[in-house]
Amino acid sequence: MRRLLSFFLATVFAITALAEDKPKPIHALMVCGGCCHDYENQKKILSEGISKRANVEWTIVCEGTDRExxxxxxxxxxxxxxxxxxxxxxxxxxxxxxxxVEQIAKPHFEGLPAVVVHCSTHSYRQASTDEWRKLIGQSSFSHETKRDLDVKPINAGHPIMKGFPVVWHDAGDELYKNEKLWPNFVPLAQAYGQDTKKDHVCIWANTYGKGKVFGTTLGHSNETMSSDVYLDLVTRGLLWATGHLNDDGTPAKGYGPGGK
Structure with a gap:
């Protein structure tokens, strides 16, 4: 009986130790809402798609239908x-x-990682403070007409870009115009602007204060967001920002799907 009890206790302790060693999921907050996009479906596309690829749990705040x-x-x-x-x-x-606006940016400046997608780049653009724009890494105030984009890496060696196509044909998206790139902005991919006759960065990494930021202006439609290329990209960006992405673009141990 004593041997059986000792074996049972040893097994419990071993299981407990393994559980304690297993990395906790990344606790992510998603904030979505506003005009012009299908946020009710996009919140599901992004949260479910990323969690299939990485060890991430979500709290989602989705509210508001107007720009104010x-x-x-x-x-x-x-x-x-x-x-x-x-x-x-x-x-x-x-x-x-x-x-x-500065209250939104403050935790990121103090070190909280961020992922910013699509219209987040144009949010708060009528405020006079530059803190949101510094957080994003660029100033942009307009975009070209919705059309098909050929997205080309310009920093293919960056871990975020590992596995990204040589050219990604992104159907029915919007190209945001880069008005200003802030000092810590690292361009990762671009697409050509038919209106401006020049390339615009549409995927990047940024550092804002102590916070690491991944950003992309792509993602206007549900079709773009649902694509494997997009979800793989944003997942790598999130893992990079939180310090859980290997140099080869794979999740760090414990941060892959299901905690692998």
Whole structure:
């Protein structure tokens, strides 16, 4: 009986130790909403698609249908507490309150990783503060007409770009115009602008204060977001921003799908 009890206790301790050694999932906050996009479906596409590729659990705040909406969670001084990364997929370009915008940017400057996609680049563009634009890594105020884009890597050796096609034909998307690239902005891929007759960076990495930021202006349609190329890319970007991406573009141990 004593041997059986000792064996049982040893097994329990071993299982407990293994559980304690297993990395905890990345706790990600997704903020989405605003005008012009199908955020109700995009929140599912992004959260489910990324979690199939990486060890990520989500809290999702999706609200507001106009460009002047102030997302409720941002009203809290400690709005980012408890999260390992924030994925911004929002379209609130007419919010002008500088203090409100700076409160959004502050946790990222202090070190909270960020992933910014599509219309997030144009959010808060009517505010006079530059803090959101510095967080994004670029200033952009307009985009070209929706059309097919040929996206080409310009830094294929970066871990985020591992496995990305030599040319990705992104059907029915929008090319955002780069008005200004801030100092810590690292271009990763670009597409040609038919209106401006020049290339515009549409995938990048950035550092804002102590925070690492992955960004892409791509992702207007559900079709783009649902593609394996896009979901693979954004997953690598999130893992890179949180420090869980290997140099070969694979998830660090414990941060692949299912905690592998």
């Amino acid at each position: 909406h102030r997302v409720s969670i941002y009203e809290k001084p400690d709005w980012a507490k408890g999260y390992d990364v924030v994925l911004h997929n929002e379209c609130f370009g007419f919010v002008k309150d500088d203090a409100f």
